[in-house]
Amino acid sequence: MDTLELQPGTLWPALLRQTEHALRCQALRPIQTTETSIEDHGVRFVVRQVSSLALKARAREAQSAAHTATGAAFNPFLPYDADLFVASISPTHVALLNKFNVIDHHLLIVTRAFERQEALLDRADFTALAACMAEFDGLAFYNGGAEAGASQPHKHLQMVPLAPHGSTGGSVPMEAVWRDVPPTCGIPQTVPALPFRHAFCRLDVPVDAADGTEPAARRHEAAQTLESAYRALLQAAGRGAIEAHEDGLQRAPYNLLVTRRWMLLVPRAAECVEGVSVNALGFAGSLFVRDAAQMNVVKSLGPMKVLERVTLQ
Secondary structure: OOOOOOOOOOHHHHHHHHHHHHHHOOOOOOOOOEEEEEEEOOEEEEEEEOOOHHHHHHHHHHHHHHHHHOOOOOOOOOOOOHHHEEEEOOOOEEEEEOOOOOOOOOEEEEEOOOOEOOEOOOHHHHHHHHHHHOOOOEEEEEEEOHHHOOOOOEOEEEEEEOOOOOOOOOOOHHHHHHOOOOOOEOOOEOOOOOOOOOEEEEOOOOOOOOOOOOHHHHHHHHHHHHHHHHHHHHHHOOOOOHHHOOOOEOOOOEEEEEOOOEEEEEEEOOOEEOOEEOOHHHHHOEEEEOOHHHHHHHHHHOHHHHHHHHEOO
């Protein structure tokens, strides 16, 4: 059974403590946004205009330039900023705060040693993810490559809370389109209302020990459930035989979104539509724009058409 270092019930308190500390010392740089709702295909999309996206980009460019001048590649995770450290999850993964967060308590699940973001997710990744998903109800996601919206080359999953800690029933806007999809867990399906290539399945991720099962065993079972669903969706979405690459890298970019209740995988063809960048959160119903011009692009095309145009047809 995979070894875990994260003790049950400790991640959320650690996340709150470290957020307070990182804000106090200014290691955490939250990005302010204004939100607009756009109804499209039965989904109430949230479009956030992020005025400080340019500031974030300039900060990263400055860091990259400094590392380039010294002959080193820029990697914010090696070493990571100690002020952003939340917890040790396992021998292979740590939990960090997202330095430039738009959503409160945005967690990064990062490999300790360098692995490429284009590498397939493996059992160690899903073991770490399952441990975090057991701690609070969240939306986890993975940007598989630059064309899928990844901004860092070092392998990392991400996770944001769906509801206040201790409550249930959190949702994402896109869930409206698959409410009537048959509740057959772990079996890949397509959602008729989604106008782009994808693979979807229901999940029932074991997160508690109400039946008396040891937490470690439940997390092991959860990791197996997640990895099996992921492999099935890769095949269903036309991303099969990726394992044929000797270096273990994916054949093409994709986004993965995961909750305790479902998993969605979307093959990607491009990062942007008319300058509007789309990452995995777009397929949850949340888009980000830099300015009014990009907001007009989303409004004129419609959010679902934006998603359709960045996906593999």
